[in-house]
Amino acid sequence: EIVMTQSPATLSVSPGESATLSCRASQSINSNLAWYQQKPGQAPRLLIYGASSRATGFPARFSGSGSGTEFTLTISSLQSEDLAVYYCQQYHNWLPYTFGQGTKLEIK
């Protein structure tokens, strides 16, 4: 099983600043990585797929990068509505697909 490790567990950022979230895979997953945004009380929502492709409905201030074992989600010009838990997920190996434990993004 591929283990996904996210850091930090909690990130507190002021509005207008940038947030950088990290995700590390226990083995290479090429670019087979997705990011999800889960707001309080809601289902997760696909944010990034293929490590860097933005899903429908998300603005350009959300960007993903990385390949292999190291991945980054960057949110620029942070807004209050970005308050959420962000999960990474690998789909390189479906035995099983695995998620990181999440990074909680707080707005100062």
Added chain:
Amino acid sequence: QVQLQQWGAGLLKPSETLSLTCAVYGGSFSGYYWSWIRQPPGKGLEWIGEMNHSGSTNLNPSLKSRVTISLDMSKNQFSLKLSSVTAADTAVYYCARGGRSMDVWGRGTTVTVSS
């Protein structure tokens, strides 16, 4: 705009079978994998398994012995059964479109296992 509507029993006793159904509205059922994911209270996401219209199924090895995923193409629905539930199966269960990355999600069904 594809939407997923899910339903099922929310309170189970230990050893019972969890049964959930997800209906697909506004889009094609064929050509996609259809997935189940769960989230224990206050915790992260766990992939349960997926199935496509051809009947190809992939299941999380940790749950494989207790999980059945099925599709009803005539109704555009897919279902999850999880047998012999325990308190550890208490979670919000989500249905979603897509194997690999999942781009459309249901709202979730809270399932509590308690005697």
